[in-house]
Amino acid sequence: MEFSSKLIEEGVQAFASLPGIGKKTALRLVIHLLHEDEDLAKSISEAIYKLRTEIKYCKKCGNVSDKDICDVCSHPARDHQQICVVENFRDILSLENTGQYKGVYHTLGGLISPLDGVHPEQLNIESLISRVQNDNVQEVIMALNPTIEGDMTLFYISKRLSKFPVKVTALARGVAFGGELEFVDEITLARSLQSRQPYENYITGPHQ
């Protein structure tokens, strides 16, 4: 498409550089902004700029925050001896939404993936080790994606932590609630069968 204005072209390119937004959608967004009040474009522009330039990461757990220490880490009622290790703050959001977890978090900032050039030293693993070492941590819960990268990271960290007197656990894997067995993949189903649980565990779970 050839635009009659360089500004339109730059606007379309800007939106189209975001994931999941194509040129046509980008043009629709540009037209929307032109039709709307000038304040809307200004506030969106400002929000995007501030987002990237002013964002802070909690010095303790690496979660995004407006302060040096995030709300979870500074909360007095949280159990600081229980650390849940996640890939990024998106996972913290999901876990917090369950309302079930009362410990603190640790954000790795990614998963080990040699193929993508992500090695352990690029992730926040050393800071996790030193937290375990210094903060009298009792349990490290690994809440990583059930993928090859997640499992690799899980393996690496559990190995690094094996010399400390800390319990390392991982999220339970099995069939999801509300799903149908017919559509569960073979590996998940086979593993769920192997790690079957006594019936009592079902009725005392958080979903009741």
Added chain:
Amino acid sequence: MEFSSKLIEEGVQAFASLPGIGKKTALRLVIHLLHEDEDLAKSISEAIYKLRTEIKYCKKCGNVSDKDICDVCSHPARDHQQICVVENFRDILSLENTGQYKGVYHTLGGLISPLDGVHPEQLNIESLISRVQNDNVQEVIMALNPTIEGDMTLFYISKRLSKFPVKVTALARGVAFGGELEFVDEITLARSLQSRQPYENYITGPHQ
């Protein structure tokens, strides 16, 4: 969702205020921006801001442009006695992409729609009348959406232009090229039948 940072929340709200982008997609875009280089966020922010604050509209036809008079209006080879009336610059883009039109344009900025509170005086209709009056215009081609609003606008403008010695035409309506008759709606099919054309028109058309 409760975010651990006000900046994240504002970023999500900014993206979610755009049409077709929900909260989940907005959060995905925010995470993308945080992962990417700071320059990306800066350039997107700047493009959006400039887009809305620096955009100019051609003083002649109302098309978006970086100059006072747009490239189409200032082109010496364009036929200035033929004006194609469109709703917005998006339609100009579509028409220019056909490569078939050599006249100039006039952008209304909307369509008459009493239900939405859009009346003739809010659109660029007076400027069209004065162009027809002063520029020795031979033909006005109405290229408006085939909707009730489009037809209403078409009717209003053709009535206003009836006292001038100018030919008013409208885009042909009929079955689209490459479509299947089975899926054409009844009104379009009935009208195509009524305004059937001699076979010669088919083989001399621009699609050959």
